[in-house]
Amino acid sequence: MKTTIYMLILVLFTGACRETAKTNKANLIPDNEREIVDTTNLLKIPWRTDEKITLGQLYTDTVQFVEFNDEGDNWLAIVAKNNDTTSFIYDSEYNFVRGDEIEIRWKVDSIRYAGDSEFLDFTEFLISAKKLKPLQLQNKEIKFLWRETIYDKQLEAEINTIVLNEEYIRNITEPEKAVLAYIATFIGNACEWDGRANNDRSNLKCKILWALDLGYQCSHKHLDFLRFWFRNEEEIKKELMNCPTTPDGATVQDTFDEINLTVDENRIAVSFKVSGFNLRENKSWRWAETQEFEFKESELWLLKKERSPKHYEAFEVRGN
Structure with a gap:
């Protein structure tokens, strides 16, 4: 009788451990891996509205530089294409001026904003940029x-x-x-x-x-x-x-x-x-x-x- 009770307890304990292991394994999955599915479908670039933007993939576009905005927590480079504008977080030194035609390489990646480190978001990052055609003044x-x-x-x-x-x-x-x-x-x-x-x-x-x-x-x-x-x-x-x-x-x-x-x-x-x-x-x-x-x-x-x-x-x- 004691042996039967002992075996029953052992089975229940083992099952509980397996369930706990499954739960712990789920908790080990990073938040961003669970959120990617829900948020990347919302990422759209104005001139790429017909395509799905993939997290981490490099994209190349020819755009017109508009301005830099360095007043916030993240430096922003604002560019335009086909009368649409968007901004990219950047961390390099550039001397572009409004009206320059530039080639940009960019990707979407995760970010945690200052003051809200618990919230994981996704945004556009400028990887590199080069000037193709400088601003031409009109007489x-x-x-x-x-x-x-x-x-x-x-x-x-x-x-x-x-x-x-x-x-x-x-x-x-x-x-x-x-x-x-x-x-x-x-x-x-x-x-x-x-x-x-x-x-x-x-x-x-x-x-x-x-x-x-x-x-x-x-x-x-x-x-x-x-x-x-x-x-x-x-x-x-x-x-x-x-x-x-x-x-x-x-x-x-x-x-x-x-x-x-x-x-x-x-x-x-x-x-x-x-x-x-x-x-x-x-x-x-x-x-x-x-x-x-x-x-x-x-x-x-x-x-x-x-x-x-x-x-x-x-x-x-x-x-x-």
């Missing part, structure tokens, strides 16, 4: 800025204001954008504090930079953009270290009256007219200037500056 002559007199309902008076070529801005190339942002850095263009001025003067909103999507005057976005484009122009980088924050209404200031831009192959010329004043000394002035740049290998070089002599005039400030 053009553009009237970028001018002044108009308009009626201001709040002031109930006519005012003279800066007007920008918004249609041109919508399709502007990055080199042209950099040239205009550079000259706008040092000359007033309807600059006003966005609310109350911060103690560090970091919220000055200038019309040209804002229209070019470069943020506040002297912000990191503004200066980093120019430092990239003029990365080998030491004098310009020194100038940027003294980025001014002068709002409209300052006692002494300059402002644009006109800006014209010309593109001829890889040369960008910008000519502008400026007027200024010193309220303390009751003195005004005006001058004209032309600057010429060369766009070469994804950067800009300043070729020359030509400025006319300043023409001064005295004026009287009359009370009401």
